[in-house]
Amino acid sequence: MDKKKIIKILEKIVPPSQIRNINMFGTEIIIDLNIDNPSLHAKKKLEKSIISSFGKNYKIIVNFNVVERKTVPNDNKKELVGIDNVIAISSGKGGVGKSTITSNLAISLSKMGFKVGILDSDIYGPSIPTMFDVESFRPTSVKIDNRSMMEPIESYGVKILSIGFFTEVNQAIIWRGPMASKALNQMIFDTNWGELDFLLVDLPPGTGDIHLSIVQSIPLNGAIVVSTPQKVALSDAKRGISMFNQKNIDVPVLGLIENMAYFVPEDMPEKKYFIFGKDGVKNLADDKSVPFLGFVPLFKSIREASDFGHPASLQNDSLIAKSFEEIAKNVVSSVVERNDHLPPTKIVKITTMAGCSAINKKENGAEK
């Protein structure tokens, strides 16, 4: 074991920028880390995963140095108490894996010690409750400062609210834009989320008026666009990027994720089949000068785990968990970079009139 090796192990758990110092005395390794989450829970969790990743032959001592979180204060902070970063997971095309990515990314961020929530805003087919095995759950209400708040459902350490919790199973509800906006607004502002580092918002597929309506109800810090690498999906992804880039929406794109990048047969894990083409999303990211956040292979077990309600990245040390860990680290870097360089995103005000959207940027906070 040498410093290089130690850093390599640590980098799987924390961003390299957090590693301050490493000292080794025989089998004792002393690690000094910068952290921005001062909670005992976060420290314990991080310490535990560091100790377990070095195995039994080493005595690991972790010293934490709490540094101020590198985020720009959000204008909507007054209302969004406790939630630091709200990130939309979107795609132009349906079925490319937004919900799968949202679930697994949430688990990986939470394994890194972050507090994570998911808001499933997919009015067409909310699938997060299935992926977290909480389909039959219904949120309860709690009184906080004399105000009734919804209590999110917690599964695998992730706090969840889904538009699906408010409809009966198998009952199709046709959500109109304003209805969806109102429901989502409540799900963000009237919910006891507690302290969250990340709230991931799983968006419905597409880039129509209803999406603009949803963007209106949520103060987003940034958006992640998911796509598969084939041409038809990429053109929809481009439309997704343009939607966020519109001057009057102006939500920074934190990066692109290439899902189903290649197929790996379970019985021949060394093989890679590039079914939908190779590097399509990565090239699009280069083209648009937005960060590329990583590849997720097409694995039968990813689909099985989602259907079973136990996201695949929960399985430590698997190839799948590693892909998502890599992506989670890149997401954190991109968010830090974004918060260092850009002002907070304001809520966008959209009025739909006779098929055309007049979009105005609201100066301060949400219009309630």
Ligand SMILES: Nc1ncnc2c1ncn2[C@@H]1O[C@H](COP(=O)(O)OP(=O)(O)OP(=O)(O)O)[C@@H](O)[C@H]1O
């Ligand atoms: N990398 C992957 N490997 C295997 N199966 C995957 C992968 N990504 C997604 N899937 C499967 O593909 C299907 C669609 O994925 P998912 O529901 O996440 O897409 P989506 O973009 O959220 O869809 P929608 O647009 O309907 O919301 C699911 O059955 C999921 O399990």
Ligand SMILES: [Mg+2]
């Ligand atoms: Mg989905």
